[in-house]
Amino acid sequence: MVISPEAARKMKLCEKRLGYRFQDQQLLKTALTHTSGAAHKLVSNERLEFFGDAILGQVVSEWLFCEYPNYLEGELTRIKSVIVSRKTCAAIAYKLGVEEIIIVGKGIGSQSVIPESILSNAIESLLAALYLDGGGVAAREFISNHFTPLVTLVVSEGVPTNFKSQFQQVAQREFKTTPIYELLDERGPDHQKEFHVSAVVDDQVFDPGWGKSKKEAEQMAAYLALVALGEIEESNLPE
Known part of the structure; x- marks a missing residue:
């Protein structure tokens, strides 16, 4: 070609x-060619993006497993979710100036800013290309240079806790079912409402929590349920 x-x-x-x-x-x-700049999809970077995503997830998972032997599955998953994400890939793309080297069609090329999703996907396709061209050594070196330094930052700063996800794991383990959240009350004017929600598992209703949105109230309800079950300390109250 x-x-x-x-x-x-x-x-x-x-x-x-x-x-x-x-x-x-x-x-x-091929790794640099977005579908908009390709004659057809098979010569674009879509397939490489698919492969690169799998490589990134596997290598980061292995690294976390070996590097943090005292971390539980939930903690490792939360760290991985930050590292193996579109936001992180996009940040690395900007650092490498991928917007200057990506091959796109005239429509996208005429835009003042290339969409973040295109840049993020290009990082995964480049990772796959490195693996196919230079083997695992080349791919791991790329990940080591650009992704693993972020792990230390995430670990030191902490990852926002998802109490709903944590409570769901506990509910499935202890009760063999998935929790539901019941809206009990709401208060305040439309522009400043607060919501009162309780978590329910297997007919067991836990203390309700307030939040400025339904999602925030559900997080608080999940937090209170985890405290009641002795899964977390009350001092871990979310901000």
């Missing part, structure tokens, strides 16, 4: 920023 001078320029710039020389130049071109 012919590589245009503009595509070749972007590919060379990409290699410089990655610090890696691709043996298969066509593979690199």
